[in-house]
Amino acid sequence: MILKSKVIHNMKIDFNEIEPMTIPGMNGGIGMMTAKMYNDENYRIIPTTIHTGGSIGSHRLRRMGRKVDKFR
Numbered sequence: 487m488i489l490k491s492k493v494i495h496n497m498k499i500d501f502n503e504i505e506p507m508t509i510p511g512m513n514g515g516i517g518m519m520t521a522k523m524y525n526d527e528n529y530r531i532i533p534t535t536i537h538t539g540g541s542i543g544s545h546r547l548r549r550m551g552r553k554v555d556k557f558r
Contacts (some may be wrong), residue, residue: 499524501533513543 504522517540522552528534536542 499531511543515541515543517541
C-alpha cells in the first residue's frame with residue numbers, strides 16, 4: 487500500500503485588493519458576471535457575482551483534472 491502525504495497550504499488572499507472584472511456571457515451564458523480572480527500554480531479561486539437575469543452557461547463536472555460525463 488502506498489500512502490500519499492497531504493500538504494496543507496496556509497495562504498491569505500485579500501480579495502479587497504484585487505480589481506474586479508466584468509465578463510459578458512461566460513461559458514455561453516447570458517448577461518454579465520463580475521469576478522475577482524486569483525490564480526497561482528496550485529490554485530484557482532474565483533469569487534463571482536452573477537448579475538440579475540444572468541447565467542454562466544453549462545459546466546462539466548471535473549474530478550482530479552479529468553472530465554466526467556455528467557452535467558452539473
